[in-house]
Amino acid sequence: MANLPPPLRKAVLTVHVVSAGAWIGIDVLVAVLAALALGDGPDAVRGLALRALAAFVVPPMLTAALVCLATGVLLGLATRWGLVRYWWVAVKLVTTLVLCTLIVVLLRPGMADVGAAGTAVEAGQVPAADVSFLAYPPAVSLTALAVATVLSVYKPWGRVRPGRAAPAGTARGKSRAVPVPARR
Ligand code: HEM
Structure with a gap:
């Protein structure tokens, strides 16, 4: 695949960073709603938090995750x-694919x-299903996304196959290699 022209690369990178930020923000919202749902507050608050989680969370989260994945790829x-x-x-x-799955x-x-x-909780009844699992998705996802953000900023560990010179002129490295200049 050909390299993106710089203005287009910046536009795609902007969408990438915004979608990653939106994903993190939605996860924070999920953490707050899950804490309310699993807390010992009034039934009305716990029930509303559960219904809000069920109604509003997955579509925007999945959209942000898929946009982040597509722009990242x-x-x-x-x-x-x-x-x-x-x-x-x-x-x-790998992290993004696992989270989307x-x-x-x-x-x-x-x-x-x-x-x-x-x-059920709003009606003062005991719910049929155990929803205590709700604590895990935001904890796992926020940890993984924080790690991904750190990786993006610090770009650690170098190349997967060390020793390969940087590619010339192509994005995939199929053309001749360029010698890396020695550091002075
Ligand atoms: C897990 C969620 C992700 C987060 C939070 C994230 C975050 C970021 C951030 C903040 C940057 C800007 C770094 C900078 O400009 O110095 C960035 C750049 C980048 N990301 Fe992601 N990213 C994620 C997923 C992905 C995925 C799945 C891929 C592709 C497989 C990817 C590939 C890239 C690439 C190649 C850049 C550098 C773009 C450039 O400088 O031209 N990212 N990412």
Whole structure:
């Protein structure tokens, strides 16, 4: 894939960073709602928090995650960073794929039970389903996203296959290699 022209790369990078920030923000909201839902506050507050989690969280979270993934993959493919050329990008790719899978496979299917639990709690009943699992998604996701943000800023660990020279003129490194200048 050809390199993105600089203005386009900056536009994609902006969308990438905004979507990552939105994802983190939604996770913070989930943490607050889960704390309210699992806390020992009034039934009305716990029930409302559960119903809000069930109704509003998954679509924006999944949208932000997929936009972050798509723009990240585009930036990887169309810049010198590559997708699995540098550890910091490869680890972010795996992290994001795992988180997106967890949202689709675990979080989304559980939301029907969470909504029903909210309705039951508001009515002063004991919910049929155990919703104590709600503490884990924001804890896992916020930790992973914080690590991904640190990796993005510090870009540690270098190349996945050390010793390969930087590619010339292409994003994928298929053309001749450029010698890396010695540091003075
Ligand atoms: C897990 C969620 C992610 C977060 C929180 C995140 C965050 C960021 C941030 C803050 C930057 C800006 C760094 C800078 O300009 O110095 C960045 C850049 C970048 N990200 Fe991500 N990212 C995530 C996922 C991904 C994924 C899945 C990929 C691709 C596989 C990816 C590939 C890249 C690349 C290649 C850049 C550098 C772009 C450039 O400078 O041209 N990111 N990311």
